[in-house]
Amino acid sequence: MSNDVKDYQQQLLQAIQSFNGSASLMEVCGTHTMAIAKSGIRGLLPPNIKLLSGPGCPVCVTSQGDIDAVILMVQQKDLILVTFGDMMRVPGTYSSLQEERSQGADIRVAYSPLDALRVARENPQKEVVFLGIGFETTTPTIAITLEQAVKEGLKNFSVFSLHKVVPPALELIFSDTDIKVDGLICPGHVSAVIGVKPYEILTDKYKKPCVITGFETQDILEGIYMLLQQLKKDEARVEIQYGRVVKPEGNPIARQTMERVFKPAAARWRGLGMIPASGLELREEYAGMDTRLKFGIPEIEELPIKGCACGEVLTGKISPPDCALFGRACTPLKPVGPCMVSHEGSCAAFYRYTPVKGRG
Amino acid sequence: MTQDRILMAHGSGGLMSQRLIDEVFKQAWQNEIMEPMLDGAILQMPAGRLAMSTDSFVITPLFFPGGDIGKLSICGTVNDLLACGATPLYLSTAFIIEEGLPIAELRLIAESMAKTAREVGVKLVTGDTKVVEKGSCDGVFINTTGIGIIPEGIDYRPPRIQPGDKVIVTGYVGDHGLAILAQREGLTFSTPVVSDCAALYQLEEMVAKYGDAIKCMRDPTRGGLATVLNEIAVQAGIGIRVKEAAIPVAPAVKGACDMLGMDPLYMANEGKMVMFVAAAAARDLLFDLHQLSPTANAAIIGQVDAGPSGLVLIETELGAERILGILEGEHVPRIC
Numbered sequence: 001m002s003n004d005v006k007d008y009q010q011q012l013l014q015a016i017q018s019f020n021g022s023a024s025l026m027e028v029c030g031t032h033t034m035a036i037a038k039s040g041i042r043g044l045l046p047p048n049i050k051l052l053s054g055p056g057c058p059v060c061v062t063s064q065g066d067i068d069a070v071i072l073m074v075q076q077k078d079l080i081l082v083t084f085g086d087m088m089r090v091p092g093t094y095s096s097l098q099e100e101r102s103q104g105a106d107i108r109v110a111y112s113p114l115d116a117l118r119v120a121r122e123n124p125q126k127e128v129v130f131l132g133i134g135f136e137t138t139t140p141t142i143a144i145t146l147e148q149a150v151k152e153g154l155k156n157f158s159v160f161s162l163h164k165v166v167p168p169a170l171e172l173i174f175s176d177t178d179i180k181v182d183g184l185i186c187p188g189h190v191s192a193v194i195g196v197k198p199y200e201i202l203t204d205k206y207k208k209p210c211v212i213t214g215f216e217t218q219d220i221l222e223g224i225y226m227l228l229q230q231l232k233k234d235e236a237r238v239e240i241q242y243g244r245v246v247k248p249e250g251n252p253i254a255r256q257t258m259e260r261v262f263k264p265a266a267a268r269w270r271g272l273g274m275i276p277a278s279g280l281e282l283r284e285e286y287a288g289m290d291t292r293l294k295f296g297i298p299e300i301e302e303l304p305i306k307g308c309a310c311g312e313v314l315t316g317k318i319s320p321p322d323c324a325l326f327g328r329a330c331t332p333l334k335p336v337g338p339c340m341v342s343h344e345g346s347c348a349a350f351y352r353y354t355p356v357k358g359r360g
Numbered sequence: 361m362t363q364d365r366i367l368m369a370h371g372s373g374g375l376m377s378q379r380l381i382d383e384v385f386k387q388a389w390q391n392e393i394m395e396p397m398l399d400g401a402i403l404q405m406p407a408g409r410l411a412m413s414t415d416s417f418v419i420t421p422l423f424f425p426g427g428d429i430g431k432l433s434i435c436g437t438v439n440d441l442l443a444c445g446a447t448p449l450y451l452s453t454a455f456i457i458e459e460g461l462p463i464a465e466l467r468l469i470a471e472s473m474a475k476t477a478r479e480v481g482v483k484l485v486t487g488d489t490k491v492v493e494k495g496s497c498d499g500v501f502i503n504t505t506g507i508g509i510i511p512e513g514i515d516y517r518p519p520r521i522q523p524g525d526k527v528i529v530t531g532y533v534g535d536h537g538l539a540i541l542a543q544r545e546g547l548t549f550s551t552p553v554v555s556d557c558a559a560l561y562q563l564e565e566m567v568a569k570y571g572d573a574i575k576c577m578r579d580p581t582r583g584g585l586a587t588v589l590n591e592i593a594v595q596a597g598i599g600i601r602v603k604e605a606a607i608p609v610a611p612a613v614k615g616a617c618d619m620l621g622m623d624p625l626y627m628a629n630e631g632k633m634v635m636f637v638a639a640a641a642a643r644d645l646l647f648d649l650h651q652l653s654p655t656a657n658a659a660i661i662g663q664v665d666a667g668p669s670g671l672v673l674i675e676t677e678l679g680a681e682r683i684l685g686i687l688e689g690e691h692v693p694r695i696c
Contacts, residue, residue: 038676040678217677
């Protein structure tokens with residue numbers, strides 16, 4: 001790193017440190033959670049500026065009932081489940097996908113949903129289910145995968161959609177008086193797809209500043225600085241710090257792709273409960289590829305994990321070390337809740353990057 | 361060879377096994393110790409302490425940019441012996457081969473092992489092959505076991521590390537892990553990422569020159585640099601402080617890791633060494649390492665502290681300090 005860059009970052013840091021009021025800023029993206037923890041920014045901020053982690057990790061916000069439904073499916077049906085690696089260790093109420101695989105379930109880890117199509121092509125005699133999880137950044141690629149499956153006439157492929165969209169959850173957080181958030185560090189990747197409009201609705205209604213921020217240390221410092229500047233002037237606008245990637249209009253092509261295949265539906269979020277229009281289900285034209293319909297997957301009741309405060313952590317009501325299990329009964333090696341499992345979960349980030357004394 | 365793929369019969373112990381050994385392995389590896397084809401190798405060993413190490417290699421794909429499983433199986437065990445301060449001398453190898461593997465691929469792997477062993481100056485002196493049914497293994501699994509001789513006065517065990525010692529890493533970290541991931545998942549980058557797979561036999565010269573000024577060495581394979589630093593901190597009962605900005609990472613690897621949400625400090629290396637060195641010798645050693653091609657990007661990344669014992673701390677670019685923990689579970693890309 002050149003000295004100029006270093007000087008600039010130190011200047012930004014000093015400007016942030018000299019902020020007089022108090023501010024709680026929330027990020028809602030797992031990559032931000034990790035980048036902030038890795039950079040050590042939190043430890044350099046004065047006590048009047050708090051950085052909270054919101055519901056930004058797609059693995060973490062997946063409801064316990066949905067995870068149990070997926071596990072029940074692989075126990076009962078003879079099929080191949082293809083999933084992203086992070087889902088393997090997430091504990092269900094009684095088991096995890098990792099445990100099911102060790103007992104013989106055919107579960108494969110993929111890096112791209114298109115890999116699941118390959119598995120379906122290679123195993124025409126078997127049903128192949130892709131576990132669709134992720135926000136607006138991941139969903140367009142799943143939509144393309146489904147369109148491709150239709151084009152190829154693959155009859156043995158379906159998607160178990162646990163996809164979610166970010167804005168309705170943000171609205172819930174802004175409207176919850178128990179959650180004190182003064183400004184939002186908006187997710188860079190998701191915003192590259194959705195653009196500024198969904199945040200403008202929020203800033204108009206709730207009068208809280210939003211800054212779309214990148215993931216380098218310098219980006220995050222600039223993002224925080226921009227939020228504090230708005231707070232200082234009592235403004236509430238949407239600004240883009242991450243201009244090298246995010247355009248105000250977002251990516252209309254990605255959105256159209258998503259809309260061709262998916263439609264909004266109510267979805268359950270861990271910690272936030274049922275939120276209307278916050279999930280995505282397959283449109284009627286794709287109903288044959290909707291795992292839930294194809295196999296008649298039942299809704300499973302949400303059974304909370306005893307003692308686990310992931311719900312409170314996900315809404316920024318408490319910080320990970322405030323959970324009674326953190327660092328004691330719940331560690332990355334033996335996680336109790338999803339925030340400790342996912343490598344972008346708030347608890348895992350805190351645990352990994354905080355000195356021992358802060359580990360509880 | 362008439363058949364072009366491995367059949368179960370190649371593992372029968374009969375004529376087909378013999379042919380496979382003669383035409384694939386013996387041809388590539390022949391040397392006077394293996395030649396009599398006894399049940400074991402009979403070795404003349406120089407006086408001194410022996411180092412012995414074993415490693416099994418399972419990798420998909422078998423061939424990757426920068427190497428293949430054969431080269432890897434030699435480099436891995438040779439580097440483990442070098443880390444003990446030993447001069448590697450002899451290797452044994454055992455193959456578990458999946459039915460259906462093209463024999464041409466097996467031949468390429470055997471030849472690659474022979475070539476690497478020649479470069480390093482070690483001999484493959486005894487071996488074994490087994491064939492398993494299709495689906496019971498992934499192409500081929502290779503084990504190599506090596507022995508080497510440790511020069512007088514060399515003892516590279518962690519308890520010798522003292523506060524004040526410097527930590528050197530011999531080049532860019534994370535190349536191998538990312539190259540394999542990219543090859544396996546069909547990810548392409550504008551700058552191709554190549555595995556660093558290499559046997560660091562040139563380090564023998566450094567051992568001879570610097571002797572006990574080098575305190576300890578370890579090759580940061582699975583789990584990467586961060587994991588090795590943690591292992592040593594615990595074994596030596598010391599604290600380690602490193603600077604993020606000093607750790608060499610190739611720009612292409614850094615860019616790709618940022619994109620995938622992965623950390624090069626946790627990604628495997630197959631041609632790197634972490635060296636703990638007395639402070640007084642560190643600069644000279646670094647200068648010498650820079651003159652050797654496989655260690656040309658070596659850097660001093662930090663130093664040993666009296667405490668807190670067993671803990672590795674990293675100073676971030678911003679100047680904050682945080683824990684550099686050990687890898688828990690698997691290192692997987694982000695979903696988003």
